[in-house]
Amino acid sequence: MSQTRHFASDNYASVHPEVLAAIAAVDDGHEPAYGADAATAAFDEAVATVFGADAVGYPVFNGTGANVVSLMALSPRWGGVVASEHAHINVDENGAPERVGGLKILPVPAPDGRLSPASLERWIGDLGDEHRAQPLVLSVTQSTELGTVYSLDAMRALTDAAHAAGMRVHLDGARIANAAAALDVSLAEACAGADVLSFGGTKNGAMGAEAVVVLAPDLHEPLTAALPHLRKATMQLGSKMRYTSAQLTALLTSVDHAGVPLWKRNASHANAMAARLRAALEPLAADGVLRFTQPTEANAVFVELPRTLAASLRETFRFYDWQPGTSADTVEVRLMCAWDTQAEDCDRLAALAASAGTSDASR
Known part of the structure; x- marks a missing residue:
């Protein structure tokens, strides 16, 4: 599996x-x-x-x-x-x-x-x-x-x-x-x-x-x-x-040793992973490779990507298109984090985006 x-x-x-x-x-x-x-x-x-x-x-x-x-x-x-x-x-x-x-x-x-x-x-x-x-x-x-x-x-x-x-x-x-x-x-x-x-x-x-x-x-x-x-x-x-x-x-x-209920532990972790993912993608936004379309306040990151970059990332990760981008060659996508998302998942997606984005920019 x-x-x-x-x-x-x-x-x-x-x-x-x-x-x-x-x-x-x-x-x-x-x-x-x-x-x-x-x-x-x-x-x-x-x-x-x-x-x-x-x-x-x-x-x-x-x-x-x-x-x-x-x-x-x-x-x-x-x-x-x-x-x-x-x-x-x-x-x-x-x-x-x-x-x-x-x-x-x-x-x-x-x-x-x-x-x-x-x-x-x-x-x-x-x-x-x-x-x-x-x-x-x-x-x-x-x-x-x-x-x-x-x-x-x-x-x-x-x-x-x-x-x-x-x-x-x-x-x-x-x-x-x-x-x-x-x-x-x-x-x-x-x-x-x-x-x-x-x-x-x-x-x-x-x-x-x-x-x-x-x-x-x-x-x-x-x-x-x-x-x-x-x-x-x-x-x-x-x-x-x-x-x-x-x-x-x-x-x-169900609480942990600190008395924190399971709903809060799970949600806090998902939110933290979304914040980490956004932070990892920030350099690409600064370079103009992508554009954040909504603030990241819970466990979702909304971002506009070149369609070629989205296709490249989909070779590894699944995520949903949200709506067409501001141009024909871009698309807004939703990246959703969950209770079991790990830091390495966020870092891996960001690294793949950086690699693919750099390759696209050099063409």
């Missing part, structure tokens, strides 16, 4: 040993199905401890499922969801919120992935207009699809503006751990102002585990009545839920 660690996605990464150990620990004998098991009860306790006593979590299989279930819980069928033009729910879920949830996505330009209170003005005027999808939910991604991170003040201003307009706030937290680690705050602090969270585990060391977490106390009663049915109807209810719950609990509660 190849030992190359790629930069295409943190989904490429292996499962963290502590997560595998947690799965093995619950793989013993019979347990009640569909969440009536001891491992899911432990997850419930972990959610209340980490996110607050009023928080309640519902394990699901994947991020798209978490997002669709969350949005369906927050909006009636005539509702619309305001989101960044780059939002995963808008461009990478094959229309699932609209096809499955019946909810119109209302995109807003966001050059660096982040929305602002002014972003809501594009759609707020449609409230009350029976001819328009009603902008009843704001979906925010933290960290964003472009690898940027909302500050706590920016997040609070945005969520306050949404609530003032009568909207509910969904937080797509596929990489919430990376954002919290970058801000050096708790998961609860990183979610402040959100009503419902799609908590991501798979990109942060889990085998395949996400969760819908209800954060707003006033939604506890209505959503605990609705979410079990929504989860089942959208095919996100796991029969052997103990294996999903155990993964999430490990991320939230």
Whole structure:
């Protein structure tokens, strides 16, 4: 099996040993199905401890499922969801919120992935207009699809503006751990102002585990009545839920000798590797061989490369094209670091880029 660690996605990464150990620990004998098991009860306790006593979590299989279930819980069928033009729910879920949830996505330009209170003005005027999808939910991604991170003040201003307009706030937290680690705050602090969270585990060391977490106390009663049915109807209810719950609990509660939880250790490492990769590529940017297109604030590096250089690097590493570059012979790519990315991986990619870039320049 190849030992190359790629930069295409943190989904490429292996499962963290502590997560595998947690799965093995619950793989013993019979347990009640569909969440009536001891491992899911432990997850419930972990959610209340980490996110607050009023928080309640519902394990699901994947991020798209978490997002669709969350949005369906927050909006009636005539509702619309305001989101960044780059939002995963808008461009990478094959229309699932609209096809499955019946909810119109209302995109807003966001050059660096982040929305602002002014972003809501594009759609707020449609409230009350029976001819328009009603902008009843704001979906925010933290960290964003472009690898940027909302500050706590920016997040609070945005969520306050949404609530003032009568909207509910969904937080797509596929990489919430990376954002919290970058801000050096708790998961609860990183979610402040959100009503419902799609908590991501798979990109942060889990085998395949996400969760819908209800954060707003006033939604506890209505959503605990609705979410079990929504989860089942959208095919996100796991029969052997103990294996999903155990993964999430490990991320939230497994600590090292210094008391640092696994979610933070994994995310901090991925962020540090992205910072290292960017630093290793900086000389090439200074020489004009490549151009960084976004700040590196979490675990992603966005960079515009000559297409010939991108092709050369792909002989060794996988990574995704993001969009065409500023000229026909360039392309913007995303280089994503994960919990298991190593310093030598970053240094090797940078060295290959320097070698290939120098060769191109000498032609």
